Each structure stands twice: as C-alpha cells, then as structure tokens.
Amino acid sequence: MPGLHTEVVGTGRPDFAFLHGLFGRGRNWTGIAQGLAAQGHTSVLFDLPNHGASGWTGEFSYPQMAEAVGDELRLRLGSAARLNVVGHSMGGKVAMLLALSRPELVSGLAVVDIAPAVSEGVDGFGPLIEALRSVDLAGLTSRGQAEATLKPLIPDPGVRQFLLQNLRVRRHPGHPGASQWYWQPNLDLLEASLDRVAGWPDPGTAVYPGPVWWLAGELSDYVAQRYVPAMRALFPELHQVVIPGAGHWVHADNPQAVIDAIADLAASAQLRG
The missing domain is CATH 3.40.50.1820 (Alpha/Beta hydrolase fold, catalytic domain)
Incomplete structure (x- = not known):
C-alpha cells in the first residue's frame, strides 16, 4: 500500500x-x-x-x-x-x-x-464515472471546456464541481512546454470495484x-x-x-x-x- x-x-x-x-x-x-x-x-x-x-x-x-x-x-x-x-x-x-x-x-x-x-447509493457513481470518461483529455484546453462537456451529463452543479476538483493539469512528460490533463482518482479500479466500495x-x-x-x-x-x-x-x-x-x-x-x-x-x- x-x-x-x-x-x-x-x-x-x-x-x-x-x-x-x-x-x-x-x-x-x-x-x-x-x-x-x-x-x-x-x-x-x-x-x-x-x-x-x-x-x-x-x-x-x-x-x-x-x-x-x-x-x-x-x-x-x-x-x-x-x-x-x-x-x-x-x-x-x-x-x-x-x-x-x-x-x-x-x-x-x-x-x-x-x-x-x-x-445502495454507490450504484449512482457508475454513470458519473462514465461522464468523466467522456471528457476528451487529449484535446482539453481548459477546465471550463471540461465543465461544458459534463454539464448535460451531470446537471447538478454541486456534484459537477465536486467531481471537477479531481481534474488536474501537469507538464506533458513527452512534449516539453505542453500540458497534460488527467483525472487524479484511479477511475479504472474504482469503476471495477463499485461493489466493494458499496x-x-x-x-x-x-x-x-x-x-x-x-x-x-x-x-x-x-x-x-x-x-x-x-x-x-x-x-x-x-x-x-x-x-x-x-x-x-x-x-x-x-x-x-x-x-x-x-x-x-x-x-x-x-x-x-
């Protein structure tokens, strides 16, 4: 661990x-x-x-x-x-x-x-994870752009902002001077483990x-x-x-x-x- x-x-x-x-x-x-x-x-x-x-x-x-x-x-x-x-x-x-x-x-x-x-409420996180996956991280230029993508999928602004806190940007490891957006949580593991989370x-x-x-x-x-x-x-x-x-x-x-x-x-x- x-x-x-x-x-x-x-x-x-x-x-x-x-x-x-x-x-x-x-x-x-x-x-x-x-x-x-x-x-x-x-x-x-x-x-x-x-x-x-x-x-x-x-x-x-x-x-x-x-x-x-x-x-x-x-x-x-x-x-x-x-x-x-x-x-x-x-x-x-x-x-x-x-x-x-x-x-x-x-x-x-x-x-x-x-x-x-x-x-039982954990089941509701599955669609939220899919919504996060819908954001095109490779083509993303701003947090506002990500929010615009998520707005129709996650209409509750409080939930949307709660999830967007996990969106981060860093220097791209393969392209000096470029930025790379990423989700901090381990989406693959958490999505596969929702039954264990629940x-x-x-x-x-x-x-x-x-x-x-x-x-x-x-x-x-x-x-x-x-x-x-x-x-x-x-x-x-x-x-x-x-x-x-x-x-x-x-x-x-x-x-x-x-x-x-x-x-x-x-x-x-x-x-x-």
Missing part, C-alpha cells in the same frame, strides 16, 4: 483525522477543520488510496485502507498516537474498521452518513469501546433505523446525531452543525481519557 498524502490544519499535535468519501479528497474537510482550529484543535486531512495526491493500488480493500491510515498515524505521531477519527461515506467505513482493528489509535470516532452495511467487510467479533458519534443527514437515505442494531453491536457507546437540512454531503450542507457535533465528540473522548 503506497504512502498517503496528508495536510495539516491548525498548529501543534493533531487531535483529529479526517477521511473523505468516494471521489473526494482530504481538502473537502478544510472548512470543518478550520472551524475546529478556531477552538484550538489541529486536524490531519487524508487523501485515501486511489484518490487525490495519494498513490494507486492494485485492488480496492477497506481493511488495507484502514491499515494504511493506522500506519500513517503511527508514523506521524509515534507510540502515543491517539486521535478522534472522522470518516464520511467510504471514509466512514475505513474509520470504523480502523477503530475496530486498532482501537489504541482512536480516542473517539465520528461516522458521517454511512452504516456498516451495503450502501460493501462492508466482516469485522469479526471486534468491538470498539470508545465514544462514537453517528452523524446522519436529515435528507439522506444512507443511514436508516434498520442499521442501528448492527451499529450498536460494533459500537456500544453510540450517540446518534441528525444534521438538519443536510443530505449525504453533510459537511457541505450544514458545516456548523457538523463542527458542533464533532467538537462534542472530542469533549466526550477527553472526559473518558
């Missing part, structure tokens, strides 16, 4: 780690991390494998991603590594597995709009004993009451939080409510030591 790209928001030793969702990147959480920094917290934002500036892998594996995040935390913070881990959607599944497999690294856990179950690996008999804040968007269907027994079996110290007016991208839809909830998690974790 390749090394992971990270960015730090705040000063001093990190006490939060953020894990993004499918086709996201650590910077998606910058606004939340800045809000926490104003309260004295420092956050490390991860680009998960096959996303952002992190390396690509040969397969999609939640356990391997959790292991990679844990190794990076241990490398950064040493034997005393212990943070509040926040994971959204795909990153929420990584965060859950990290807490279950390496609880000594996790002082508190925030699972954001995802459940330990098959996520899935949830068997965590065995592990139980995480620390505080867990389970955030759900009021308007989202990724979290339902039928998932509560499975969630509570893995995380007995479960606290459910509904984020008003938010869909699946809760941190974009209602950032202040998310900041408040995550700060409450940190306070609870600190009280428990």
Whole structure:
C-alpha cells in the first residue's frame, strides 16, 4: 500500500483525522477543520488510496485502507498516537474498521452518513464515472471546456464541481512546454470495484469501546433505523446525531452543525481519557 498524502490544519499535535468519501479528497474537510482550529484543535486531512495526491493500488480493500491510515498515524505521531477519527461515506467505513482493528489509535470516532452495511447509493457513481470518461483529455484546453462537456451529463452543479476538483493539469512528460490533463482518482479500479466500495467487510467479533458519534443527514437515505442494531453491536457507546437540512454531503450542507457535533465528540473522548 503506497504512502498517503496528508495536510495539516491548525498548529501543534493533531487531535483529529479526517477521511473523505468516494471521489473526494482530504481538502473537502478544510472548512470543518478550520472551524475546529478556531477552538484550538489541529486536524490531519487524508487523501485515501486511489484518490487525490495519494498513490494507486492494485485492488480496492477497506481493511488495507484502514491499515494504511493506522500506519500513517503511527508514523506521524509515534507510540502515543491517539486521535478522534472522522470518516464520511467510504471514509466512514475505513474509520470504523480502523477503530475496530486498532482501537489504541482512536480516542473517539465520528461516522458521517454511512452504516456498516451495503450502501445502495454507490450504484449512482457508475454513470458519473462514465461522464468523466467522456471528457476528451487529449484535446482539453481548459477546465471550463471540461465543465461544458459534463454539464448535460451531470446537471447538478454541486456534484459537477465536486467531481471537477479531481481534474488536474501537469507538464506533458513527452512534449516539453505542453500540458497534460488527467483525472487524479484511479477511475479504472474504482469503476471495477463499485461493489466493494458499496460493501462492508466482516469485522469479526471486534468491538470498539470508545465514544462514537453517528452523524446522519436529515435528507439522506444512507443511514436508516434498520442499521442501528448492527451499529450498536460494533459500537456500544453510540450517540446518534441528525444534521438538519443536510443530505449525504453533510459537511457541505450544514458545516456548523457538523463542527458542533464533532467538537462534542472530542469533549466526550477527553472526559473518558
């Protein structure tokens, strides 16, 4: 598993780690991390494998991603590594597995709009990937041109801009002075692995004993009451939080409510030591 790209928001030793969702990147959480920094917290934002500036892998594996995040935390913070881990959607599944497999690294856990179950909404990413493939990268001259291509295929401007953050330009390796556009995520692997992205690996008999804040968007269907027994079996110290007016991208839809909830998690974790 390749090394992971990270960015730090705040000063001093990190006490939060953020894990993004499918086709996201650590910077998606910058606004939340800045809000926490104003309260004295420092956050490390991860680009998960096959996303952002992190390396690509040969397969999609939640356990391997959790292991990679844990190794990076241990490398950064040493034997005393212990943070509040926040994971959204795909990153929420990584965060859950990290807490279950390496609880000594996790002082508190925030699972954001995802459940330990098959996520039916992932099916909708297939057409989005095909839309990204429709952009003629070889003939592309600007980001605006790419957006014009995607607009009829992805009419929602928020989703379109979210995906366009993954479009990058670099010097062309074979043509000095020329530019080359590319998609940062590993589109081939992610498209072939959507069933694994949607899935949830068997965590065995592990139980995480620390505080867990389970955030759900009021308007989202990724979290339902039928998932509560499975969630509570893995995380007995479960606290459910509904984020008003938010869909699946809760941190974009209602950032202040998310900041408040995550700060409450940190306070609870600190009280428990």
